Amino acid sequence: MDNLRFKGKWNELKGRAKQEWADLTDDDLLYEEGQEEELYGRIQQKTGKARDEIRDWFNRQIDKL
Numbered sequence: 001m002d003n004l005r006f007k008g009k010w011n012e013l014k015g016r017a018k019q020e021w022a023d024l025t026d027d028d029l030l031y032e033e034g035q036e037e038e039l040y041g042r043i044q045q046k047t048g049k050a051r052d053e054i055r056d057w058f059n060r061q062i063d064k065l
Contacts, residue, residue, distance in 0.1 A: 006058070007033060009065050016061050021047045 006013070014029045021043065028042045040051045047054070 003033065003036070005062050006036070007031075009062055012065055013058060013061055017043070017058075020057070023047065 010031050014031070017029060018024055023046050024043065028046055029039070030042075031039055037051075040054050043049070043054050044051055049057075
């Protein structure tokens with residue numbers, strides 16, 4: 001994933017993630033540059049989805065924006 005695109009679109013991505021996975025909170029979706037793997041881990045714990053699946057979902061969402 002291109003971290004610059006990820007960072008630039010974060011507010012939109014965060015909203016889409018909350019729609020996709022209703023159990024996520026703002027704390028679950030805290031994004032800090034360079035800490036993407038921690039973000040994926042928090043989402044993985046809440047949703048039960050695999051990291052690759054979560055990463056792919058974010059990449060697809062970025063491509064749609």
